[in-house]
Amino acid sequence: MYARITEDGTQRNYYRYFTSVNNGRFLPGLNSVFTDDFINGTTYNVKVDRGIDRTLPDSLLFKNYSYFAKGNHITVKVCQIDKGTFDFWQTLEYASQNLGNPFAAPTNVKCNITGGYG
Numbered sequence: 001m002y003a004r005i006t007e008d009g010t011q012r013n014y015y016r017y018f019t020s021v022n023n024g025r026f027l028p029g030l031n032s033v034f035t036d037d038f039i040n041g042t043t044y045n046v047k048v049d050r051g052i053d054r055t056l057p058d059s060l061l062f063k064n065y066s067y068f069a070k071g072n073h074i075t076v077k078v079c080q081i082d083k084g085t086f087d088f089w090q091t092l093e094y095a096s097q098n099l100g101n102p103f104a105a106p107t108n109v110k111c112n113i114t115g116g117y118g
Contacts, residue, residue, distance in 0.1 A: 001048045001068055003076060009041020014086035019051040020075040021068065027051025030065070030097070033081070033089045048076055054096075084112035 018026035049066040
């Protein structure tokens with residue numbers, strides 16, 4: 001599925017998106033956070049991946065990942081977040097995708113809580 005988004009160019013923004021299928025729970029995408037670094041002040045088309053439930057082992061099977069079925073009712077929720085929240089989710093998603101990869105660079109998950117770690 002693709003969406004057309006017009007982004008406000010007056011400030012730097014950070015976002016996280018979720019999708020809901022057939023009025024189900026809102027679930028974040030595999031890479032659910034993004035900035036407006038390359039899209040600031042423009043209108044653009046973007047592929048929207050289906051959200052995943054990271055607690056279910058089959059949610060990351062690539063035969064199922066990302067796709068919606070014909071006839072699904074899809075709702076997309078885009079949330080503007082602050083930089084600390086963006087840094088946390090971006091590093092957490094990066095680390096979880098590289099789990100077990102011997103060639104991946106180690107990642108420290110950034111904390112958005114003052115005095116917190118991980």
